Amino acid sequence: MAKKYNFYAGPAILPQEVMKKAQAELLDLNGIGLSILEISHRSKDFEAIINAAEAKIRSLLGVPENYTVMFLQGGASLQFGMVPMNLLKGGKADYVHTGEWAKKAIKEAKLFGTVNVAASAEDKSFSYIPQTFNFSADARYVHVTSNETIGGVQWTKFPETNGVPLVIDMSSDILSRRIDFKNIGMIYAGAQKNIGPAGVTLVILRNDLVEACADGLTTMLSYKTHAKEKSLYNTPPCFAIYVIKLVMEWIEAQGGLAAVEKVNEAKAKALYDAIDGSDGYYRGTAAVQDRSKMNVTFRLPSEELEEKFVNEAKKAGFIGLKGHRSVGGCRASIYNAMGLEGVQALVQFMEKFAGENK
């Protein structure tokens, strides 16, 4: 079979080495004669896995000691509710509205307190990241969406919040670049882009905020529970956490986040250069300064050509290039596990397609 290049927005490509390791070990983990799929989450073998996954995330991301790392379930979508349920407590929070994912976070927060939309990019169809903000003096936190997979925009630098904790949905770009934890109160991320397979959610919460979480919540919905029980209050998604450990080992082998960031920049540059150098055949949809390095969104001269492009690309082995159904167009998601070689192959295909379909 011809090589397949996976440009899905999520669940998304995983490193081939990770999948091969998971496959090789699936019937017998570390020679114990049992599968990761059937061992107790309270066994020494699984404890070693979850501890290693956490340690590697801490080390790669440079998580300061006064933050708790948790592995939860329900995806970022559940976090949209858990964040205000735990942290808003009937008060006020600032949200920056940058697209579909921010919108969902805002909707859930309104159930638990007052939401001030401190800035919105709705005026230009969410094609840019706002630069001026109407922050509240009494906000409990400021919520931003680090990268919008649908609009293809990404924060380069997070806003200065003057001591108010930033809560960042990093589902689609965590571990793609280095980050500075200054001002950050919380990071959350569904795993299925750069962390691991679908079914686990990474939460990193500053300890003073853990302690300040609302009381009286359903046990499973309180961050206090999972912080206290080290993500083992109940049975966690063991296999997904195991794959996270393998992905972190893979990132280490790449040279850590600095190296990964460099490759991601090269990949994004190659694709955007191809778009910008196409004499207008391909048109990027995001403002140039806010272009996402994870999700490259673009249009062709017509919807018919876009459909033809997606179909011919698929036949040539490039999977998942259709834009999100809510906006149409095309999208190439180029998370960590997509190599520069895959992007270069796509660029070649794009050039050939443009030449043949003027």
Place this chain on the structure above:
Amino acid sequence: MAKKYNFYAGPAILPQEVMKKAQAELLDLNGIGLSILEISHRSKDFEAIINAAEAKIRSLLGVPENYTVMFLQGGASLQFGMVPMNLLKGGKADYVHTGEWAKKAIKEAKLFGTVNVAASAEDKSFSYIPQTFNFSADARYVHVTSNETIGGVQWTKFPETNGVPLVIDMSSDILSRRIDFKNIGMIYAGAQKNIGPAGVTLVILRNDLVEACADGLTTMLSYKTHAKEKSLYNTPPCFAIYVIKLVMEWIEAQGGLAAVEKVNEAKAKALYDAIDGSDGYYRGTAAVQDRSKMNVTFRLPSEELEEKFVNEAKKAGFIGLKGHRSVGGCRASIYNAMGLEGVQALVQFMEKFAGENK
């Protein structure tokens, strides 16, 4: 390596055939050149998997058409909260208190309304299933725990509730026997015993109760959301759902639930016969008429002998025989995927151990 027999209480043994199939397909699902770990949950390939998983569960369990089948996250522990959040609505519910799992369900329900403990087995350390109930006339539902993994007791016949919907936590014995949906309003079950790997929760809810669910809940916590979106409101735990499909195919290959039930009865009989025939060396902890066919709990003459038993069993390849830390003793969990041959091997070991350690 010597053959390992997995008696863990959960996550628990999966059929060897299922794990081999998952391993063989891990890098290339159905010849599409991509892994189940990296394909979109909105792809045709995944849609076929989740639809097949649901259809097979419906067929094997005999789920009537007026029930919705959902694949959620968070385990039974999250359901302890979601059930009253959706169904109690400030009203009253009857709970039968049969042990640690019922206790947790009761605790969460109290956050959302009035809980009437209609019967409790606490007087005898949860070693039996109550037979008389103080049901409320105005209960919105009656909650029971089908099988208690710690006490090793199991309902043989669910109580007559005179039209009040039964809500049953079947985490540890679903798909181990046939059930009658009469009176049942809802079934929920964490997957990691008889359904599949940890990280997915099965919910089966009668459609009139879906419609009656509370309004104004966090989107991800409302059954209405998941019923409407067919478990695809957000990214589901794709791999775990894929393994569920394989486990259902395995159950079909065994001859369906009637056949599985017969083997489970033979397995339980073999173990309890060994206990009862040991001249008191092994003592079952559950009332004879309520003995669980999934979790066989027993004591030895002393705690020292119990420790020796667990350790020597482990050396001989019998894993996970230690009782739950809250009650001590020994426990053999014999879910669907444990064959009669594994139980017979354990019985032989038990007889040998008793002879050598009088």
